[in-house]
Amino acid sequence: MAGKEKRRNAAALDGDEQRLRRKQEETALLLRRIKGFVRWVVEEVAAGRSPSIVIHRYRNYCSAADSASPSPCSCSYDAPVGTDVLSLLHKDSQTSRLNVLLRVLLVVQQLLQQNKHCSKRDIYYMYPSIFVEVAVVDRAINDICILFKCSRHNLNVVGTTSILLMGWIRFVEGEKNVNCMKNVNAASSIPVSIEAIKDLVSVAHYILVVEKETVFQRLANDKFCERNRCIVITGRGYPDIPTRRFLRYLVEQLHLPVYCLVDSDPYGFDILATYKFGSLQLAYDANLLRVPDVRWLGVFTSDFEDFCLPACCLLPLSAEDRRKAESIIARCYLHKEAPEWRSELEAMLQKGVKFEIEALSARSISFLSDKYIPQKIKQGRHL
Amino acid sequence: MAAASLFGADRRLCSADILAPDEVRARIEVAVLNFLTALTSPTSPAISVLPLISRTSANCSLRSGLLNDVSSVYLSYAFSKRSLMRESNAVAFVRVWKVMEMCYKILGEGKLVNQRELFYKLLSDSRKYFSCQRHVNRAIQDVVSLLRCTRQSLGVMASSRGALIGRLVLHEPDEEQIDCSILGASGHAITGDLKVLRKLNLSSDARYIIVVEKDAIFQRLAEDRLYNQLPCILITAKGYPDIATRFILHRLSQTFPNMLIFTLVDWNPAGLAILCTYKYGSISMGLESYRYACNVKWLGLRGDDLQLIPQNAFQELKPRDLQIAKSLMSSKFLQESHRAELTMMVDTGKRAEIEALYSYGFDFLGKYITRKIVQGDYI
Numbered sequence: 059m060a061g062k063e064k065r066r067n068a069a070a071l072d073g074d075e076q077r078l079r080r081k082q083e084e085t086a087l088l089l090r091r092i093k094g095f096v097r098w099v100v101e102e103v104a105a106g107r108s109p110s111i112v113i114h115r116y117r118n119y120c121s122a123a124d125s126a127s128p129s130p131c132s133c134s135y136d137a138p139v140g141t142d143v144l145s146l147l148h149k150d151s152q153t154s155r156l157n158v159l160l161r162v163l164l165v166v167q168q169l170l171q172q173n174k175h176c177s178k179r180d181i182y183y184m185y186p187s188i189f190v191e192v193a194v195v196d197r198a199i200n201d202i203c204i205l206f207k208c209s210r211h212n213l214n215v216v217g218t219t220s221i222l223l224m225g226w227i228r229f230v231e232g233e234k235n236v237n238c239m240k241n242v243n244a245a246s247s248i249p250v251s252i253e254a255i256k257d258l259v260s261v262a263h264y265i266l267v268v269e270k271e272t273v274f275q276r277l278a279n280d281k282f283c284e285r286n287r288c289i290v291i292t293g294r295g296y297p298d299i300p301t302r303r304f305l306r307y308l309v310e311q312l313h314l315p316v317y318c319l320v321d322s323d324p325y326g327f328d329i330l331a332t333y334k335f336g337s338l339q340l341a342y343d344a345n346l347l348r349v350p351d352v353r354w355l356g357v358f359t360s361d362f363e364d365f366c367l368p369a370c371c372l373l374p375l376s377a378e379d380r381r382k383a384e385s386i387i388a389r390c391y392l393h394k395e396a397p398e399w400r401s402e403l404e405a406m407l408q409k410g411v412k413f414e415i416e417a418l419s420a421r422s423i424s425f426l427s428d429k430y431i432p433q434k435i436k437q438g439r440h441l
Numbered sequence: 442m443a444a445a446s447l448f449g450a451d452r453r454l455c456s457a458d459i460l461a462p463d464e465v466r467a468r469i470e471v472a473v474l475n476f477l478t479a480l481t482s483p484t485s486p487a488i489s490v491l492p493l494i495s496r497t498s499a500n501c502s503l504r505s506g507l508l509n510d511v512s513s514v515y516l517s518y519a520f521s522k523r524s525l526m527r528e529s530n531a532v533a534f535v536r537v538w539k540v541m542e543m544c545y546k547i548l549g550e551g552k553l554v555n556q557r558e559l560f561y562k563l564l565s566d567s568r569k570y571f572s573c574q575r576h577v578n579r580a581i582q583d584v585v586s587l588l589r590c591t592r593q594s595l596g597v598m599a600s601s602r603g604a605l606i607g608r609l610v611l612h613e614p615d616e617e618q619i620d621c622s623i624l625g626a627s628g629h630a631i632t633g634d635l636k637v638l639r640k641l642n643l644s645s646d647a648r649y650i651i652v653v654e655k656d657a658i659f660q661r662l663a664e665d666r667l668y669n670q671l672p673c674i675l676i677t678a679k680g681y682p683d684i685a686t687r688f689i690l691h692r693l694s695q696t697f698p699n700m701l702i703f704t705l706v707d708w709n710p711a712g713l714a715i716l717c718t719y720k721y722g723s724i725s726m727g728l729e730s731y732r733y734a735c736n737v738k739w740l741g742l743r744g745d746d747l748q749l750i751p752q753n754a755f756q757e758l759k760p761r762d763l764q765i766a767k768s769l770m771s772s773k774f775l776q777e778s779h780r781a782e783l784t785m786m787v788d789t790g791k792r793a794e795i796e797a798l799y800s801y802g803f804d805f806l807g808k809y810i811t812r813k814i815v816q817g818d819y820i
Contacts, residue, residue, distance in 0.1 A: 177626075179664060222630075244616060271601070271630070272555055279553060368565040419558040420565035423550065 081253070084212060085170050091206055092167050099160070111156065113201050114138030118336050118344040119391040133390050144201075154188075155201070161185060162198040169214040178215055209346055210299070216251060221301050222274055225289035227308075229258040242283035245274065252303050258311050262289045264435065265308060267352070269295065269320040269329050273415050273426070280427035289314075296329055302347045305333070309349055317355040317440060319431070323375070323412035324382035327403055330354055335391050354399060354441040355434055357415055359406060365430065371417035375410050383407050398441050454504065454515045455494050457585055457728035460594045462548040468588045469545050488525050491537055493586040494728060495521040501724050503774040504731075512720070513734035514774055516727035523583065532570060536580040537587060539567050544584065547596040553634065555598045556581070582725065591729045592684075593635045603686030604628035604656075606663045607674035609693075612642040621674070626663040628675070633685045641689075643696050649673040649814060650693055652737060654680070654706040654715055658795055658806070667807050671814070674700075682718050684726065687733040690719065694735045703740035703819055705810070708747070709758065709792035710766040713739075713783055721774050738819040739778075740810065742795055744785045749809075754797035758790050778820040 102109035117139045133139065144156040165181050168174075178199060182192045189195050199215055210216070224245045228237040232254040238246055239261075266288050268274050274292040277283075283290065289308070293301040309316060318333055320326030334352040336344025362372065375383070383403060386392075392400040406412065418426045434440065460468075479489040494500070500519040505512045523534045543562055547554055554562070556578060563571045571577055585592055593599065606628035611619040621629050632638065651673050653659040659677040668675065674693065678686035694702060704719065706712030719737045722730035742750075758766075766787050769775060775783070786792065798806055813819060 177664060179661075241616065246617075272557065275555075275598075275601070275633075276558070368568075370564055370568045371561055414557070414561075416555075416557045417561045417565075419554065420561045423547065423552045423554055423558065423562075 084208075085173075088206060088208060088212060089167065089170055092163060092170075095205070096160075096163070109156075111144045111159075111205070113142045113144060113204050115140040115142055116204065116344075119389045155198070158189060158194055158198045159201050161188065162195060163202060166202065166213045166215065174214065176215065181215070211253070211303075216300070221304055222246070222271065222292045222294065223289070224274075224278060225283045226262040226287050227258070227260040227289050229255050231255050238289075243278055243281045245278050252300070252307050255307070258308075260289065260312050260314075261287060262312075262314060263287045265289045265291065265305070265312075265314050265316045266355075266431070267305065267316060267318045267333065268292045268415075269318075269326055270415070273319065276419075277427055280424045282427040282431070286432060293329075293333075297332060299347065302333065302349075306347060306349050309351070316349055316352050317435065318352050319355050319357070319415065321412070321414045322357045322359055322361075322406060323414070324379050324386060324403075324406075327386060327399075327406075328382070330399075331386065331389075331391075334396070350395075354402075355431070356440070357413055357418070358402060358441075359409060359411060359413055361430075362413060362417070365418075365421065365425075367417065368420060371420050372411040372413055375407070375412050379412060380407065380410075396441075402441060453502070453517045454731070455518050455589070455728060456515075456731070457589050457591045458594070460590045462551065462594075462596070465588065465590050465594050465596075466545055466548050468590065469541050472541065472588065490526075491523040491534060491583075491587055492520040493523060493537075493583055494589070495519045496582065496586065496724055496727055497521075498724060498772065501727060501773075503721070510736040511734050512774065513731040514721045514724060514727060515731045516724070533580070533583070536570050536576060537583045539563060539570055540577070540580045540584050541588075544595045544597070553593075553596055553598045555600065555633070559597060585726075585728060589728065591635075592726075599633035599635065599685045600683055601630055601633040601685060602680075602683050603631040603676065603678040603689070604659065605631060605674060605676040605689070606659075607645075607668040607676075608647040608672055609643065609645040609674050612644070613637065614640060614642070622668060624663075626660045628659065628663055628677075631685050631689055633683075635685065635688055638685065638688050638692065641692070643693060645674060645693075645697060645700075647672045647674045647697075648700060650690070650700055650702045651675050651740070651810065652690065652702065652704045652719060653677040654704070654712055655795070658705065661806065662810075665804065665807055667810070670807065671811050681715055684730065684733070687719060687730065687735075691733040691735055701814075702735055702737045703814065704737050705741055705795065706739075707792065707794045708742035708744075708786065710762045710769060710783065710786060712742075713779060713786075714765050714769060716779075717769065717772075717775070739782075740813055740819045742793060743820070744782050747793065749801075750793050750797045751800055754800070755791040755793050758786065758792050762792060763787070782820075 099109045115138055117133050119133050144159065162181060165176075165184060169176060178195045179192055182189050182195045199210060199213065202213065203210060222245050224238055225242055226239055228235075228239050230236070231251070236246060238244070268277070268290065269292070271292055271294050274290060277290055282288075291301075291305065291308075297305075305316070308314070316333075318330050320330050330352070333349055335350075336348040359372070361367070362369070383406065387400060387403055387407070392403075415426065418430055422428075476489055479487050494516055496516065500516050501514050502517060503512055503514055523530055523537060525531050525534045540559075540563070543559065543566065547559075556574065559581070560571065560574050560577045563577055571580075581592060581595070581597055584595060588595075604627060606621050606624055606626075609621045611621065611629070619629060647668070649671065651662075651667075653662065653675060654677070656677060656679040659675060659679075662675055667673065676686065676690060676693075690702070694700065704716045706715055716737060716739055718730075719735060722732075722734045766783055769783055770780070795806070798809060
């Protein structure tokens with residue numbers, strides 16, 4: 059490697075043993091707290107009282123009713139916006155919510171004691187008739203996280219997913235050596251569990267997140283990483299938790315700028331917003347999962363003029379697209395944190411057109427990799 | 442349908458060749474030259490008609506393997522003609538030429554595109570003729586029928602929709618090995634590039650291949666790591682099979698001839714149609730798809746599993762299901778046992794999904810599959 063390139067090593071704050079010891083301490087603490095909680099519930103029931111549990115409600119965004127002059131809402135990443143009370147004796151939906159919570163807690167305790175991991179779908183299938191659907195398990199896990207002030211992976215509830223990754227990066231995951239630098243044009247489809255990553259090394263200058271697998275494929279076919287020192291990653295649509303955690307981990311360790319490339323349509327924008335702000339369902343964890351410095355590289359409707367693309371490549375917005383766009387525009391975080399993004403979305407609605415990344419191939423097949431991305435990054439034309 | 446002897450059938454079989462870019466460009470040039478020759482003929486100038494191999498059920502027949510159990514559907518030499526002179530046909534005629542022109546350019550650059558990218562290129566180039574993706578896809582198949590070369594040879598990549606997981610190690614030359622038994626629940630995505638799939642080295646100690654219709658079931662079985670209890674490989678195309686998934690399935694069946702191949706589909710006509718596509722090929726891509734036919738067996742869901750399904754899990758057959766059933770019934774290739782199942786579906790008017798088996802608990806599906814295989818309960 060040339061001397062000018064800086065090797066960005068993972069922050070050497072955590073040695074291997076230190077991390078392991080910390081994890082063991084956290085687990086022991088959590089188990090003690092679970093025991094304490096359950097003992098309290100049992101005592102309440104034995105004394106003939108219905109245990110009431112107060113759970114904070116978190117919301118990282120809301121839809122302001124009046125978009126012209128939004129009243130300050132209380133959405134935030136750190137503070138709760140309200141409380142829910144769960145109790146065993148109330149005859150409403152909250153009853154079964156406590157029941158579900160206790161059952162999931164039982165499973166979590168077993169996982170922690172045996173040092174095993176499982177996914178929320180596995181937990182669902184243990185008592186499918188009680189849980190009815192996976193979303194119920196999801197909510198219970200959220201409640202437990204809020205109650206014990208911890209994150210999902212502390213409970214050993216994880217999903218291993220295959221992330222599609224290529225570029226100038228290498229790391230060791232558990233027993234396996236993942237070295238994308240040997241062949242930067244080859245995609246690695248890797249299951250990644252963040253806890254097991256160490257020795258992260260990269261010589262990239264930026265991280266590029268793409269919405270669609272087909273775009274990832276196009277960049278691979280065009281040998282994009284050979285001429286551009288970067289890491290390309292795709293969540294294949296709406297990113298799941300492991301992908302978002304991995305991206306955040308990369309950003310924390312490598313301190314590289316992140317550019318996001320999505321279609322210029324409401325769904326693309328929603329995916330972009332998920333990376334930057336987090337999703338509503340996981341509002342409590344949003345702070346740990348979001349990457350607030352994500353830069354919107356494109357594609358924009360203004361690009362097609364700037365890059366002389368034929369107007370026929372713009373497709374009209376359908377009624378459903380419009381509804382989706384309107385509901386996204388109403389979200390409060392766009393007012394508070396990303397007004398330029400909001401104006402771009404408004405322009406999209408006003409012009410009534412959408413624009414897919416593949417349309418760039420109308421200029422030339424490799425236009426995306428040869429000109430569009432490098433130029434935009436060099437000229438800093440992102441939002 | 443005359444019973445086809447192996448050799449007789451092959452004489453009538455029309456196939457698309459897998460060609461290098463130069464040869465495809467040469468064929469395009471020949472087509473253009475022929476057209477110009479006819480147009481500029483001094484005695485009788487004419488706008489020639491494009492003879493495309495007809496992709497209809499009237500032109501398809503079934504051939505059975507003599508030394509193996511693989512039968513496939515193939516197209517013969519009946520032609521449907523695209524003519525500029527017929528009003529209904531004129532736009533389709535022009536589309537064929539436009540696609541040929543675009544593919545000629547793409548092959549000249551040595552690149553591959555997917556169908557969506559080709560759509561945008563054609564849209565920007567000739568907006569009058571292409572207004573939606575369907576026009577492009579049909580025109581591509583017309584060019585395949587005209588030049589008799591595969592879609593990939595034209596420079597159009599297949600979509601990558603399928604996934605696989607299980608006791609299999611993939612090794613691309615000069616790349617790392619991929620051990621498919623330690624992947625996450627979404628499995629290994631099957632690339633749409635047939636050239637890459639062709640070069641893969643495969644090694645496996647599995648005894649069975651289980652083709653799953655739906656992604657949700659595939660992920661469920663993958664999360665359960667069924668392949669640790671039953672030596673198998675799981676594969677899915679997430680619905681109707683695409684060429685890439687069928688290609689890799691065929692390669693697996695050639696590389697490991699003793700592996701049995703089972704399908705796990707819902708109990709409805711669409712499920713049977715999916716099974717038939719894996720087993721015999723399809724008519725719409727009939728010039729290429731016969732190559733990838735495999736001897737797949739129907740494991741479940743079947744008629745005698747219906748007693749396991751709770752009554753409230755049955756749904757009514759929709760009009761679309763009945764349409765599919767009708768076209769399957771009238772096809773020439775349906776074997777007797779499958780025909781009996783289809784008749785049962787239509788007579789009871791009901792359909793059922795595999796998820797209905799979850800009512801017995803989360804590990805019932807794995808046990809159900811294992812039991813059926815061990816008892817030889819498949820058709």
